[in-house]
Amino acid sequence: MVPLSYYLVLSGILFACGVAGFLIKRNIITIFMSIELMLNGVNLSFVAFAAQWHALSGQVFVFFVMVVAAAESAVGLAIVIAVYRTRGTLNVDQVDLLKL
Amino acid sequence: MTPNLHLWLIPVLPLVGAAINGLFGRRFSRQTVVAIALGFSGTAFAVALWVATQASFLPVLENLAPWIRAGDFQVDFAFYLDQLSLVMLLIVTGVGFLIHIYSVGYMWEEAGFYRFFAYLNLFMFFMLTLVLGSNYLVMFIGWEGVGLASYLLIGFWFTKDSAASAGKKAFIVNRIGDFGFLIALFLMIKHFGSLNFVQVFRIVSGLPAEVAGAGLLTSIGLLLMVGAAGKSAQIPLYVWLPDAMEGPTPVSALIHAATMVTAGVYMVARSHAIFDRAPQALMVVAIIGTLTALFAATIGICQTDIKKVLAYSTISQLGYMFMACGVAAYSAGIFHLMTHAFFKGLLFLAAGSVIHAVGGEQDMRRMGGLRHHIPWTFWTMTAGTFAIAGFPPFAGFFSKDAILWRAYSSPYGSWVYWAIGVFTAFLTSFYMFRLWFLTFFGEYRGEVATSHEDEHSHAGAPASHGHGGIHESPKIMLVPLVILAVLSVCGGWVGIERFDKFLSPTFHAGATGYSAEELSASTPAPQPKEQGGSEALFTGISVVAAALGLFLAWLLYYRRPQLPQEIAKALGGFYEAVVHKYYVDEIYAAVFVKPLIDGSTRVLWQGIDRDVIDATLDNSAEGAREVSDAVRHMQSGNLRSYAGWIAAGAAVLIAYMIWMGTR
Numbered sequence: 081m082v083p084l085s086y087y088l089v090l091s092g093i094l095f096a097c098g099v100a101g102f103l104i105k106r107n108i109i110t111i112f113m114s115i116e117l118m119l120n121g122v123n124l125s126f127v128a129f130a131a132q133w134h135a136l137s138g139q140v141f142v143f144f145v146m147v148v149a150a151a152e153s154a155v156g157l158a159i160v161i162a163v164y165r166t167r168g169t170l171n172v173d174q175v176d177l178l179k180l
Numbered sequence: 181m182t183p184n185l186h187l188w189l190i191p192v193l194p195l196v197g198a199a200i201n202g203l204f205g206r207r208f209s210r211q212t213v214v215a216i217a218l219g220f221s222g223t224a225f226a227v228a229l230w231v232a233t234q235a236s237f238l239p240v241l242e243n244l245a246p247w248i249r250a251g252d253f254q255v256d257f258a259f260y261l262d263q264l265s266l267v268m269l270l271i272v273t274g275v276g277f278l279i280h281i282y283s284v285g286y287m288w289e290e291a292g293f294y295r296f297f298a299y300l301n302l303f304m305f306f307m308l309t310l311v312l313g314s315n316y317l318v319m320f321i322g323w324e325g326v327g328l329a330s331y332l333l334i335g336f337w338f339t340k341d342s343a344a345s346a347g348k349k350a351f352i353v354n355r356i357g358d359f360g361f362l363i364a365l366f367l368m369i370k371h372f373g374s375l376n377f378v379q380v381f382r383i384v385s386g387l388p389a390e391v392a393g394a395g396l397l398t399s400i401g402l403l404l405m406v407g408a409a410g411k412s413a414q415i416p417l418y419v420w421l422p423d424a425m426e427g428p429t430p431v432s433a434l435i436h437a438a439t440m441v442t443a444g445v446y447m448v449a450r451s452h453a454i455f456d457r458a459p460q461a462l463m464v465v466a467i468i469g470t471l472t473a474l475f476a477a478t479i480g481i482c483q484t485d486i487k488k489v490l491a492y493s494t495i496s497q498l499g500y501m502f503m504a505c506g507v508a509a510y511s512a513g514i515f516h517l518m519t520h521a522f523f524k525g526l527l528f529l530a531a532g533s534v535i536h537a538v539g540g541e542q543d544m545r546r547m548g549g550l551r552h553h554i555p556w557t558f559w560t561m562t563a564g565t566f567a568i569a570g571f572p573p574f575a576g577f578f579s580k581d582a583i584l585w586r587a588y589s590s591p592y593g594s595w596v597y598w599a600i601g602v603f604t605a606f607l608t609s610f611y612m613f614r615l616w617f618l619t620f621f622g623e624y625r626g627e628v629a630t631s632h633e634d635e636h637s638h639a640g641a642p643a644s645h646g647h648g649g650i651h652e653s654p655k656i657m658l659v660p661l662v663i664l665a666v667l668s669v670c671g672g673w674v675g676i677e678r679f680d681k682f683l684s685p686t687f688h689a690g691a692t693g694y695s696a697e698e699l700s701a702s703t704p705a706p707q708p709k710e711q712g713g714s715e716a717l718f719t720g721i722s723v724v725a726a727a728l729g730l731f732l733a734w735l736l737y738y739r740r741p742q743l744p745q746e747i748a749k750a751l752g753g754f755y756e757a758v759v760h761k762y763y764v765d766e767i768y769a770a771v772f773v774k775p776l777i778d779g780s781t782r783v784l785w786q787g788i789d790r791d792v793i794d795a796t797l798d799n800s801a802e803g804a805r806e807v808s809d810a811v812r813h814m815q816s817g818n819l820r821s822y823a824g825w826i827a828a829g830a831a832v833l834i835a836y837m838i839w840m841g842t843r
Contacts (some may be wrong), residue, residue, distance in 0.1 A: 086650050111819075172819045179817025 087128035094121030108160050110169045112153070121147050187242045187259040189669065190269065191308035193224040198301035205294025214284050217297035219319050221280050221304055225273040231261065233272060233503060237659040238262050238685065239377075241314055248317075255375055260314030264686040267514060268446055271521045275438045276304050278660040282529050286536065296336060296428065301434050303329035307439050309833045311446065314578040316365050316375040323361065323411065326440045332433060336426040346423040363448075364403035365842040371396060373431015384531055401454050401461025404447065405468065412444025412498050415472045419765055421495055425487040429532030432487060437494050437528050438521040442799040445501040445517050449510040450685055450727070456508065462592055466506020470587075470600050473499030475762075477607035481614070482759045485542050486531050493568065496608060496669050500583050505599060507593040509586035510684040512695040515676055516579035523567035523576055524672045526664035530561035533653045533661065538626055544618040551620040556658045558620050560665040565616045567668040569609035577726075578672030580605060584812035598718070602725050609729025619757035624650075805829040 098118030105111055123142045130138025165168055197220030205213050218760040239262035244831035248255040261269070280300060287296050306329055310322025327350075335347030367374055372383045384397065408414070424436050435441070448455065448465060453460045473496045480492035498518050504513030535542055537554045567574035570581070584605070588598035652658075736744050748755045758762065814825065 099827055103820060103827060106820075175819070176817030179815050 084128055084132045088125055091121045091125040106171050106173055108172055112156055119145060182549035184239055185234060187261055187312055188244055190224050190227050191305050193220045194301040196220055198298045198305060205298055208294060210293055210641045213294045213297055217301055218280055221277050221301060225277045228269045228273040232266060253373055255315055255317045256653050257771040258314040259312040260377060262686045263683045265311050268517060271518055272307050272311060272439050275521050275525050276434055278663055279430050279434040282657050282660040285654045286430055286532055299329055299332045303435060305307040305601060310443055316378060320808050330435050330440055331568050334424045335429040336428055343426040345427040346376060350420040350424050352700035353417050354410045357407045357417055360403040360406025364400045367400050384453050384457060387398040397454055397458040401458040404451055404463060405465050408448050410446030412441050413495050414468050422488055422491045425491050429528060433525045433528030438525040441498060445513055448505045449514055452510050462506055465502055469499045469502025469506050470597050473604045473774045474600050477604045478758055479761050480611040484545050485546050487542055489611060490527055490531055503587055503597055504583040507587050507590040509590050510687050511680045512676060514583040515679045516583055519575035519579040519671050522664055523564045523668040526564040526668050530557050530564060530660055534558040536653050537650050541626055547619045549624040556652060557607045563665040565612045570605055570608055570722060571610050571680050575668050575672035581722055582676035584722055585715055585718055602722050605722050606729045609726040610733050613730045613733030614737050618735055621738050681733040
C-alpha cells in the first residue's frame with residue numbers, strides 16, 4: 081500500500097503548482113486552470129485521508145468540491161468571454177480598472 | 181383688605197415700549213417713537229404715583245408666577261412693595277420719565293433714535309424689576325438687566341472705538357461684582373434655604389448670636405458689598421464709571437447718576453437685616469464708602485472734561501451713601517440717594533445742555549462766559565451746584581448733613597468718618613464751583629462755533645450740535661431741567677426726621693417680621709452719643725466747609741485764574757498723580773489685565789489650546805492620513821498582486837501555525 085505521506089506530498093506539489101501558476105501566468109484561462117489545479121490538489125488530500133481513516137465524509141466532500149468547481153467554471157468561463165468581448169484581451173495585467 | 185395694586189404693570193409697561201420700538205421702531209417716524217417711549221414710561225410713572233397714594237397698605241406682596249421649585253427651595257416671580265421700594269420706584273419712574281423727555285430734544289438728530297429709546301425703556305424695565313423684586317433672584321435679574329442696558333447705552337455710538345471699549349469695561353468690571361453677589365446668594369440658599377427677603381430676614385434676625393457672629397453673616401454681607409461696589413462704582417471697582425461717560429449724556433444722567441449706580445445702595449439698605457447683625461461687614465461698608473468719597477473727590481478736582489468731573493462726583497456721592505449705610509443710617513443713605521438723583525440728574529442734563537450749546541465740546545478749558553448765552557441752563561445748573569455743595573436750603577444740604585451727623589452720632593459711627601466726610605464736602609463744593617466758574621464765568625475760551633464740524637464728529641457727540649453759534653437748548657430739554665432744579669431746591673425740605681419715620685417700617689420692624697424689642701435684645705444697642713447743641717455745630721461746620729469750597733473756587737478760577745497752574749507746579753508729582761487719576765487704571769492694567777491677557781495668550785491659547793488640544797487632533801488626523809497614503813498603493817487593481825498578497829498572507833499564517841505547533 082502506498083503510504084499516506086506520498087499522497088500528501090503530491091497534493092502539496094499540485095497545490096504549489098497551482099499557486100505558482102496563478103501568480104505567474106497572465107492569461108486568464110491559464111489562471112483559471114491553476115485554480116482548478118489547486119482545488120484538485122486539495123481534493124487529493126481529502127480522498128487520501130478518507131482512504132486512510134476509512135471515513136466516508138472526505139469522499140463526500142470531494143464530490144461537493146467537484147460540483148461547486150463545475151458551477152464555478154461555468155460562471156468563470158462566461159465572465160472570461162464577457163471580459164474578452166469588452167476588453168479585447170485576456171491579459172489580467174491590462175484588466176485593472178478596479179483601483180483607487 | 182389690601183387692594184390689588186397691579187405692581188406688575190409698572191415694569192411691564194416700559195418693556196412693552198422697548199419691544200415695540202426695538203422691533204418696529206426702524207420703520208416709525210421719530211414722532212411715533214417718541215409717543216411710544218414717552219407714553220409707556222409716562223404711564224409707568226402714573227401707575228407708580230397711583231400706587232404711592234395707596235401707601236397705607238404697605239407692605240404689599242404680589243405673587244405673579246412660580247419659577248423655581250426644587251424640594252423645599254422655591255423662588256417665585258413676585259413683587260414686593262414697601263416704603264423703601266416705593267421711594268426707589270418713584271425716583272426711577274419720575275426721574276426716568278423726565279430724562280426720557282429731555283432725550284427727545286438731545287437725541288433728535290441721531291441716526292439710532294428708535295434704538296436709543298428702546299434701550300432706555302428696556303433699562304427702565306430692568307431697573308423696576310430690580311427695585312420691586314421680592315427675592316434676591318428677581319432682584320438679580322434686574323441687576324444683570326440694568327448692566328446689559330448700561331452696556332448697550334454706553335456703547336450707543338458703537339462705531340467709536342472708545343465707546344465700545346468703555347461699554348465692555350463697564351460690563352466686565354460689573355461681572356466681578358456680580359460674582360460676589362452670586363456667591364452671597366448661594367450662601368443664603370445653602371444656609372437659609374430661601375432667597376425671599378421676608379423669609380431670609382426673619383431667619384437672620386432669629387439666628388442665635390454665636391451663629392450670627394461666626395462669620396456666615398459677615399461673609400454674606402461682604403460678598404453683597406462686593407456686588408454693590410461693582411454696580412455702585414466703589415473702591416476698588418469704580419473704574420468703569422468715568423469711562424461710561426462715553427455714552428450719550430441723558431444716559432449718564434439716568435443710568436450713571438440717578439438710578440442704576442444707586443442699585444448697590446438700595447441692595448445694601450434692603451439687606452439691612454443681614455448687615456445689622458454683621459458689624460464687621462457694616463464697618464467695611466462704611467470704610468469703603470468713606471474712602472471712595474474722599475478718593476473720587478480728589479480726582480474730580482483735576483478733571484477737565486465736564487462729564488468726567490460729574491462722574492467722579494457721582495462716585496464720591498455714592499461713597500457718602502455707603503458711608504451712611506455703613507453706620508446703619510440707612511434712611512439717611514436713601515435720603516441722599518433721592519436728593520442725589522435730583523441734583524446729579526439735573527447736573528448731567530445741564531452739562532448735556534452746555535455741551536449741546538457749545539457744539540459738542542466737553543473740555544471745560546474751552547468753555548467760559550456762557551451764563552449770558554444760555555441763561556436757563558446756567559440758572560438750573562446753579563441750583564444743582566449749590567445743592568450738591570450742600571448749601572442750605574438746597575436738597576443736598578439736608579441729606580448730606582443727615583449723613584454726616586449720623587456718621588458721627590450713630591452707634592457704629594466715628595468722628596473719623598465725619599471728619600473725612602466734611603473734608604470731602606469741602607472738596608465737593610470746590611470742584612463743583614470750579615466747574616461752575618470755568619463753564620459760565622470769565623471769557624469764552626473756545627473756538628468760533630463754525631469750526632466745530634470736525635471736532636464733534638470725532639467726539640461722537642450728536643450731530644445737531646454743529647449748527648450756529650452758542651445757543652440755548654430747545655424747550656423740551658429745558659422743561660426737565662427746570663423741574664429737576666425745583667426738586668433740587670425743594671427735595672430736601674421733607675427733612676430727615678419725616679423721611680426716617682416714613683421708612684421706619686422697612687428699617688426697624690414689621691416688614692422683616694421681627695419687632696423692635698427683639699432687635700434690641702439680639703443686638704447690643706449702644707446709646708447714641710450726645711445730641712442737641714452739637715448737631716447744630718456740626719451742621720455749621722459742614723456749611724462753612726461748603727462755603728470755603730466756593731470761596732476757594734472763586735479765588736482760583738474767577739479772581740486769579742493763573743493761580744491754579746502755579747499751585748500745580750508747586751505740587752509737582754502729586755498733582756501729576758491726581759491728574760492721572762492716581763494711575764489706578766494703569767495699575768489695574770499692569771496687575772490684572774496684562775497678566776490675564778498674557779496668561780490667556782501664552783498659556784491657555786498658545787500653550788493648552790494650540791499645543792495640546794489642537795495638536796492632538798491635528799497629529800492624529802495627520803497620522804491617519806499618512807498611514808492611509810502608504811496603504812492605498814496596495815489597491816492597484818492588479819489581480820495578480822492581490823493574489824500575491826493572499827498567498828503571502830496564507831504563507832505567514834501557515835508559518836505561524838507551524839511555529840506554534842513545534843513550540
